[in-house]
Structures are given as C-alpha cells and as structure tokens.
Amino acid sequence: MSQTATPPSAPARILPTIVFSQFAGTSLWFAGNAVLPELQASLQLQEGALPLLTSAVQFGFILGTLCFAFFSLADRMSPRLLFLICALLGAIANALVLFSATSVGGVLLLRAVTGFLLAGIYPVGMKIAASWYSGRLGKAIGYLVGALVLGxxxxxxxRGLGTNLPWQTMLLAVSALAALGGVLMYLLVPDGPYHSKGTRFDMGNMLKVFREKEFRAAAFGYFGHMWELYTLWAFVPFILAYGLPQLSPDQLSIYSFSVIAAGAIGCIGGGYLSQRWGSSWVAFVQLLLSGVCCILSVWVLQEPALLLPFLLFWGIVVVGDSPQLSALTAKTAPPQLVGTALTVVTSIGFAITIGSIQVTGYLLTVIPPHLSFVLLAVGPLVGLLSLRPLLRKQKRQPAVTQTAA
Known part of the structure; x- marks a missing residue:
C-alpha cells in the first residue's frame, strides 16, 4: 500500500481524539506552575521556585525519553496502550502532590516522576499520529503540537483570570483530564495501518536511527529549534515585565498566555501549508523568521509600542516549525523505529533547552536584557544549515500537494 495518503477507511474521530488526548495528557506538564503561589506558601519557597519545579519536570522528561528510547517501548508494544498507562500513572503522580505539599523534596520528586511519564505521552502521541497519517503527517502533527502549545x-x-478555585481542585481537575485523555486514546484510536510491529530490543536502536543522513538533517534542525523555543517561553513574562512595566500581574499573565498560545496558529497553519509546500520548506521559513526575531529583539525590546505585536508574531513562528520538524523526523527514520526516533530526538532537544535557559539566565545578570536574547539566533542558524539536504531533495522531487483523505 502506498504511504502517501491517509487510508480511505480512517474514521473521522481519529485526529480529534488524538489531539484532545494529547492536550489532556500534556496538561500535566505545567500543572505545578498553575498552583505555584499556593505551593510556595505551603512549602515556604522563595521566588525561584518556578525554575525549580519546571526543571524537575524537564529532567524527568529527559530521563523518561532516554529510557523509553533505549528499550524502544513505543515500537515494541501498542503505543496507545503505552499512552494509556503513562496518562493514568501521570494523573496519579500529579494528584499525589496534594499529600506532599509540606515537603519540597516530595513535590520535586513527584514532578520529576510526572515528567518521566510524559515521555510516554508527548512523543508517543506523535507516533500514534504517524501510524494513521503518512501523506498528511505534517498537518496531523501540526494539530498535536498546537494542543501542546495551548497546554x-x-x-x-x-492565573490571568484570577480563578478562585482551590488549588487542590485545580490539581485534581488536571489529573482527571489527563486520565480521560488516556482512556479515550485507548478506546477510540486503534493502532493505525502504518504501525510497524514486532521491533526487537536492541541496545543500538537509539544510535541506529542516526545512520540515515536525511534523519540527521531533520534531527539537527529540531535541535536548533529547541535552543530557542523553551527559552523564549520561559522568559516571556520577564520580557513583558521589562518592556511594559505598567502591566498588572493579571495583565502580565493574560499577555503571557496570548504570546505562547499564538504558537498554535503557527503549528496548525504550518500544517496546512505543508500540504502544498512540503514540511521542509515550511520548517525552513518559520526557522528563518524566528531567527530574524531573535536579532530584532535587540531593538524591539526597547520599543513599548511594538513589543506586544512583535512578541505575538515571534510566538507564532518560534514553534510553528516544530510539527514539521517532527514530521520530517518520523518520515526519515527507519519505519520500524519511528517511535524510538521521535523519543530520542525529543529527549536530546529538551536537554538542549536546559542549557539554553541557563545561559540566557546568566546573560541577564551581566548584560542589559534587550541584548540577552540575540544569542538565541544561534539555534535557528544551526537548524537552517541542517535542513539544506532536505530542501535540495525536495527541489529535485517536488512534493505533490498532499490532499488525499
């Protein structure tokens, strides 16, 4: 069977279910951030608690993705079953924070465990999409990453809406949502027709995927993109407070939400554009535009009238390339190791974000803020250079508009 189109028999519920389940599962990621003031009061944490909680999840996710990739779990068992197990266990770990709110170590451990289990949700969700959508993979993953952005x-x-819900209720609601997403994925999304089964455990699987030249091009494009993405997201509130000091805390939260959530437009819109231009070109153009934003930040961060529209545009293009880079990773990986490939690339990418965030945080202590973010342009530059082989291939074999349904 040709793998250039979605199977005609694919039920209409498949993509909406995957998207909702992905959003529900990944909502666990920042659940701790949503109740941070209450945790700070309970644990008597200082203002630096946010990086601490976020880093715990990030480190857990990195360890989880390395473990899942090492054992090739997403390729050796049903990915929807793996998604269900991780969603349920992640929901439990998140809810258990209620009983550890008096222990810093307990909360950090549970957040790290949640991050570990997210390794069976985010990249596995992309693996499930890849098993159903081949020709339209860029569009499908565009919706998936758009869901992650909104989460x-x-x-x-x-925070911006000033919700009066008790923090315990918010945590339990997020846990219930994640569990529901896992159940719906398992019940409504069977293994897709492009799901390769029976991969054997091989300690070299993680390295084997990098033998393919085109896969390396897609992977290093993704690595460059990740150098910029999470650092921008982490410092959006700081940038807004620096450029627009008159904002109230509620306004700062709403504006931060708007800038980050705008990325869903880039993800979904890029997915549709990939139908005509191909994933390589869409990723290249958005990487180029986000790199230009890094450079322009030196000037725009000092112009209050331009700051918000500039950040909204930057928010769109900084993540709009992510689905297409993931789609390229899935398409160029060995078919029997797609899950492993997506997982190990995601793991390395998130490890890179920690280095970028730390470097930027240090720069903010030694140079003016408006000069600190230009270094993020290194990431898009590396990504653009890495994507050249895929662009050349697409020029030699122009992509046919992928409109098959």
Whole structure:
C-alpha cells in the first residue's frame, strides 16, 4: 500500500481524539506552575521556585525519553496502550502532590516522576499520529503540537483570570483530564495501518536511527529549534515585565498566555501549508523568521509600542516549525523505529533547552536584557544549515500537494 495518503477507511474521530488526548495528557506538564503561589506558601519557597519545579519536570522528561528510547517501548508494544498507562500513572503522580505539599523534596520528586511519564505521552502521541497519517503527517502533527502549545499557555490563563478555585481542585481537575485523555486514546484510536510491529530490543536502536543522513538533517534542525523555543517561553513574562512595566500581574499573565498560545496558529497553519509546500520548506521559513526575531529583539525590546505585536508574531513562528520538524523526523527514520526516533530526538532537544535557559539566565545578570536574547539566533542558524539536504531533495522531487483523505 502506498504511504502517501491517509487510508480511505480512517474514521473521522481519529485526529480529534488524538489531539484532545494529547492536550489532556500534556496538561500535566505545567500543572505545578498553575498552583505555584499556593505551593510556595505551603512549602515556604522563595521566588525561584518556578525554575525549580519546571526543571524537575524537564529532567524527568529527559530521563523518561532516554529510557523509553533505549528499550524502544513505543515500537515494541501498542503505543496507545503505552499512552494509556503513562496518562493514568501521570494523573496519579500529579494528584499525589496534594499529600506532599509540606515537603519540597516530595513535590520535586513527584514532578520529576510526572515528567518521566510524559515521555510516554508527548512523543508517543506523535507516533500514534504517524501510524494513521503518512501523506498528511505534517498537518496531523501540526494539530498535536498546537494542543501542546495551548497546554503550555494554559496556566498563565488560569492565573490571568484570577480563578478562585482551590488549588487542590485545580490539581485534581488536571489529573482527571489527563486520565480521560488516556482512556479515550485507548478506546477510540486503534493502532493505525502504518504501525510497524514486532521491533526487537536492541541496545543500538537509539544510535541506529542516526545512520540515515536525511534523519540527521531533520534531527539537527529540531535541535536548533529547541535552543530557542523553551527559552523564549520561559522568559516571556520577564520580557513583558521589562518592556511594559505598567502591566498588572493579571495583565502580565493574560499577555503571557496570548504570546505562547499564538504558537498554535503557527503549528496548525504550518500544517496546512505543508500540504502544498512540503514540511521542509515550511520548517525552513518559520526557522528563518524566528531567527530574524531573535536579532530584532535587540531593538524591539526597547520599543513599548511594538513589543506586544512583535512578541505575538515571534510566538507564532518560534514553534510553528516544530510539527514539521517532527514530521520530517518520523518520515526519515527507519519505519520500524519511528517511535524510538521521535523519543530520542525529543529527549536530546529538551536537554538542549536546559542549557539554553541557563545561559540566557546568566546573560541577564551581566548584560542589559534587550541584548540577552540575540544569542538565541544561534539555534535557528544551526537548524537552517541542517535542513539544506532536505530542501535540495525536495527541489529535485517536488512534493505533490498532499490532499488525499
């Protein structure tokens, strides 16, 4: 069977279910951020608690993705079953924070465990999409990453609206949502027709995927993109407070939500554009535009009238390339190791974000803020150079508009 189109028999419920389940599962990621003031009061934490909680999840996610990739779990068992197990266990770990709110170590451990289990949700969700959508993979993953973006921005919205819900209720609601997403994925999304089964455990699987030249091009494009993405997201509130000091805390949260959530437009819109231009070109153009934003930040961060529209545009293009880079990773990986490939690339990418965030945080202590973010342009530059082989291939074999349904 040709793998250039979605199977005619694919039920209409498949993509909406995957998207909702991905949003529900990844809402666990920033659940701790949404209740940070209450945790700070309970644990008597200082203002630096946010990086601490976020880093715990990030480190857990990195360890989880390395473990899942090492054992090739997403390729050796049903990915929807793996998604269900991780969603349920992640929901439990998140809810258990209620009983550890008097222990810093307990909360950090549970957040790290949640991050570990997210390794069976985010990249596995992309693996499930890849098993159903081949020709339209860029569009499908565009929706998936768009859901992740909205989940990332969601805590800022909760704070901005000044919700009066008890923090315990908010945590339990997020856990219930994640569990529901896992159940729906398992019940409504069977293994897709492009799901390769029976991969054997091989300690070299993680390295084997990098033998393919085109896969390396897609992977290093993704690595460059990740150098910029999470650092921008992490410092959006800081940038807004620096450039627009008159904002109230509620306004700052709403604006932060808007800038990060705008990325869903880039993800979904880029997915549709990939139908005509191909994933390589869409990723290249958005990487180029976000790199230009890094450079222009030196000037725009000192112009209050331009700052918000500039950040909204930057928010769109900084993540709009992510689905297409993931789609390229899936398409160029060995078919029997797609899950492993997506997982190990995601793991390395998130490890890179920690280095970028630390470097930027240090720069903010030694140089003016408006000069600190230009270094993020290194990431898009590396990504653009890495994507050249895929662009050349697409020029030699122009992509046919991928409109098959």
């Amino acid at each position: 990332t921005a969601f805590p800022h919205l909760l």
